[in-house]
Amino acid sequence: MTHMNGARGNGASTPAITVNGLWKVFGKRGEKALAPEYQGIPRAEIQDALDCVVALRDVSFQVAEGETFVVMGLSGSGKSTLVRCIIRLIEPTAGEILIDGQDVLQFDDKTVNEFRRNQVAMVFQHYGLLPHRSVIENAAYGLEVRGVEQSERLDRAAAMLEKVGLSGREYAAPRELSGGMQQRVGLARALTVDPAILLMDEPFSGLDPLIRAQMREELAELQSEMKKTIVFITHDLDEAITVGGRIAIMRDGEIIQLGTPEEIVDSPTDEFVQEFTRGISKTRVLPISRIMEPPCCVASQDDSPKSVMQTMSMSNHSYVFITDENQECVGIATKEQIASCGADQQDSLENIDAHQPQAIPADTSIEKALPLIIGHDFPIPVTNDQGELLGMASQSAILEVIAQSAKDNAQPVEPAPASA
Amino acid sequence: MRFPTRNDAISETSLHQISPVMMRFKGAFLLLAGMGLAILVSFLVHRFHVPGALDFPVDIGNPLTDSIDGAVEWLVINLAWFFDAISDNLKIALGKLRDFLVWVPWPVMVATVLMVGWKVATFKIGLASAVALALIGAVDLWEAAMVTVAIMLVSVAISVIIGLSIGVLASKSDWVDAGIRPILDGMQTMPAFVYLVPGIMFFGLGNVPAVIATVLYSIPPCIRLTNLGIRQVDPSVVEAGRAFGSSRIQLLTKVQIPLAVPTIMAGINQTVMLALAMATIAAMVGAGGLGLEVLRAMGQLEQGDAFVAGVAIVILAIIVDRISQGYITSRRRSTE
Numbered sequence: 001m002t003h004m005n006g007a008r009g010n011g012a013s014t015p016a017i018t019v020n021g022l023w024k025v026f027g028k029r030g031e032k033a034l035a036p037e038y039q040g041i042p043r044a045e046i047q048d049a050l051d052c053v054v055a056l057r058d059v060s061f062q063v064a065e066g067e068t069f070v071v072m073g074l075s076g077s078g079k080s081t082l083v084r085c086i087i088r089l090i091e092p093t094a095g096e097i098l099i100d101g102q103d104v105l106q107f108d109d110k111t112v113n114e115f116r117r118n119q120v121a122m123v124f125q126h127y128g129l130l131p132h133r134s135v136i137e138n139a140a141y142g143l144e145v146r147g148v149e150q151s152e153r154l155d156r157a158a159a160m161l162e163k164v165g166l167s168g169r170e171y172a173a174p175r176e177l178s179g180g181m182q183q184r185v186g187l188a189r190a191l192t193v194d195p196a197i198l199l200m201d202e203p204f205s206g207l208d209p210l211i212r213a214q215m216r217e218e219l220a221e222l223q224s225e226m227k228k229t230i231v232f233i234t235h236d237l238d239e240a241i242t243v244g245g246r247i248a249i250m251r252d253g254e255i256i257q258l259g260t261p262e263e264i265v266d267s268p269t270d271e272f273v274q275e276f277t278r279g280i281s282k283t284r285v286l287p288i289s290r291i292m293e294p295p296c297c298v299a300s301q302d303d304s305p306k307s308v309m310q311t312m313s314m315s316n317h318s319y320v321f322i323t324d325e326n327q328e329c330v331g332i333a334t335k336e337q338i339a340s341c342g343a344d345q346q347d348s349l350e351n352i353d354a355h356q357p358q359a360i361p362a363d364t365s366i367e368k369a370l371p372l373i374i375g376h377d378f379p380i381p382v383t384n385d386q387g388e389l390l391g392m393a394s395q396s397a398i399l400e401v402i403a404q405s406a407k408d409n410a411q412p413v414e415p416a417p418a419s420a
Numbered sequence: 421m422r423f424p425t426r427n428d429a430i431s432e433t434s435l436h437q438i439s440p441v442m443m444r445f446k447g448a449f450l451l452l453a454g455m456g457l458a459i460l461v462s463f464l465v466h467r468f469h470v471p472g473a474l475d476f477p478v479d480i481g482n483p484l485t486d487s488i489d490g491a492v493e494w495l496v497i498n499l500a501w502f503f504d505a506i507s508d509n510l511k512i513a514l515g516k517l518r519d520f521l522v523w524v525p526w527p528v529m530v531a532t533v534l535m536v537g538w539k540v541a542t543f544k545i546g547l548a549s550a551v552a553l554a555l556i557g558a559v560d561l562w563e564a565a566m567v568t569v570a571i572m573l574v575s576v577a578i579s580v581i582i583g584l585s586i587g588v589l590a591s592k593s594d595w596v597d598a599g600i601r602p603i604l605d606g607m608q609t610m611p612a613f614v615y616l617v618p619g620i621m622f623f624g625l626g627n628v629p630a631v632i633a634t635v636l637y638s639i640p641p642c643i644r645l646t647n648l649g650i651r652q653v654d655p656s657v658v659e660a661g662r663a664f665g666s667s668r669i670q671l672l673t674k675v676q677i678p679l680a681v682p683t684i685m686a687g688i689n690q691t692v693m694l695a696l697a698m699a700t701i702a703a704m705v706g707a708g709g710l711g712l713e714v715l716r717a718m719g720q721l722e723q724g725d726a727f728v729a730g731v732a733i734v735i736l737a738i739i740v741d742r743i744s745q746g747y748i749t750s751r752r753r754s755t756e
Contacts, residue, residue: 128660
């Protein structure tokens with residue numbers, strides 16, 4: 001799992017984007033849907049009563065600086081409307097969107113254009129490239145409307161194209177490129193203006209699964225370098241989990257759950273969310289700490305082999321975790337190894353010839369930890385950030401989780417529709 | 421046990437088939453009955469000389485035409501400076517262009533057409549156009565053809581400038597669009613001769629009213645297709661343009677118009693064809709050129725001359741059409 005959220009849990013700083021009570025109602029009598037008497041009434045009934053479509057219904061959330069915030073939902077859930085409201089391509093009916101402390105919805109036309117030119121950039125599902133311009137002219141478009149001089153904007157565009165792996169294709173026409181490459185142009189066009197906020201509207205939905213996975217990897221790489229605030233729209237929970245720090249799940253214009261992948265997979269708020277999570281393997285999302293057991297038997301390096309042998313015999317354990325003075329795990333020893341150490345007439349375990357498996361940090365996903373655990377016939381130490389021994393992960397516990405998740409997934413899963 | 425008899429079958433089919441047949445022809449029966457009634461009423465009116473039904477009881481024709489005459493007269497007298505200015509400038513432009521076209525030696529002109537056709541469309545089209553143009557010279561209609569081309573070019577230039585501007589306005593404003601739509605519909609249903617009338621009214625006889633008539637006649641497709649082309653630009657591309665902060669002018673010049681060019685060019689192509697047609701008909705108000713040759717030959721019953729001049733017009737039309745179509749096709753290929 002690739003986490004791109006540099007600032008996860010960084011709640012102290014002011015959020016990059018704050019959305020408060022955002023509404024969008026399409027239709028002539030749209031404002032009426034905001035009235036309290038329609039509160040809690042299903043969207044379809046409002047549509048029948050007022051002949052208007054409620055696309056966003058009292059949506060509120062905050063995105064921290066440098067965070068990748070994912071909005072997930074099916075077609076018609078309002079996720080594309082939401083991202084277009086942020087950049088005012090669609091005028092919201094009510095609410096506020098604070099960026100840099102300013103309410104985007106109060107901007108006049110000129111300020112909106114300045115805001116679009118300097119602070120945000122967007123990547124589109126259907127690329128939205130200018131077919132009559134070459135790749136590099138497309139990538140430089142944002143700087144061109146900003147009024148940057150030609151030689152400078154082409155230099156910057158070329159540098160960005162190189163970053164997304166398109167050097168050599170600068171003067172190709174967009175139609176000569178594959179879908180994945182066209183979307184790289186779209187990404188380069190957005191990044192060339194160096195925006196603080198990047199809005200991505202299902203950027204990879206139109207691509208083949210292989211290319212999609214590759215693009216996600218590359219985006220993660222770019223993001224680890226650039227630390228943009230990203231709002232990422234997708235209809236695919238799998239993609240949401242791969243890409244995002246926090247995920248907002250939308251249905252009928254409302255956010256029905258907002259949380260980390262772990263929270264969503266672990267405790268879905270309702271059946272709708274649960275239906276989504278069914279296709280997701282829990283092992284991808286849950287950290288190893290969830291199946292960690294307390295270490296069976298711990299001995300300090302300074303203990304004598306004899307006393308350790310005694311403890312092991314008494315507690316009937318076949319392995320012992322050996323720690324140093326910093327509580328770091330230096331190895332795992334079997335009874336036989338302890339015994340041979342004792343036979344060598346040593347009075348401590350310092351020079352014992354023990355197993356030295358790679359310790360697993362506690363926030364590693366089970367899936368990632370899997371290869372480190374399988375193949376050993378002893379449990380593996382789990383450590384915290386400081387490297388201190390927290391517990392152990394055993395093969396049997398892992399197998400139990402995998403078996404459970406396979407059982408959950410055995411029910412038929414509806415495939416998610418291709419696009420929103 | 422009872423076997424089905426022939427009568428059973430008949431009664432069943434008659435029940436289920438005849439009534440749909442009746443239904444299907446019901447409209448035709450009603451139409452025939454209505455027409456019969458109309459003829460019967462007309463016959464009765466004639467038979468009994470119904471007063472007021474054979475002659476129209478009122479006549480507002482005369483006052484109407486009189487008032488139009490008055491209005492035109494007033495305009496001609498009071499806006500003479502305006503019409504004169506247009507007339508003088510058009511005369512100068514037309515004269516200079518005609519003189520230039522006639523001054524260029526025919527091999528140079530033919531070679532130019534060959535190169536333009538080749539570069540803009542294909543070599544085949546260029547070659548065919550050059551040969552066809554040489555044919556016009558070979559039947560001694562070179563000068564007449566150049567006069568027609570001059571009228572056409574001046575008219576097209578005016579049509580395109582005005583047409584593009586109105587088209588862009590119409591694409592940006594639904595009000596303008598709704599306003600000009602019925603006017604354009606009217607212009608496109610009017611017979612070609614009608615366009616000669618305002619020209620004669622304000623500019624008298626000659627090449628100038630020909631240009632005015634040609635502009636009026638050829639401008640609608642340019643307006644319509646400019647409007648359509650800009651409105652039809654892929655909305656996702658326009659959205660991307662807006663998302664990056666394009667101003668309205670930037671959106672128009674950097675995104676919408678470039679992407680509408682194939683459609684706009686189709687409009688200009690139609691404008692050119694209509695202009696050529698009108699430049700020919702305009703011989704009736706005293707314009708020179710190939711049309712005048714046809715008109716003169718027909719008046720003097722010289723079928724051969726009339727035929728040759730007619731074919732020359734067709735050749736000119738084909739050359740212009742092939743080259744501009746070729747340009748549209750190659751342009752379309754490069755933007756899609």
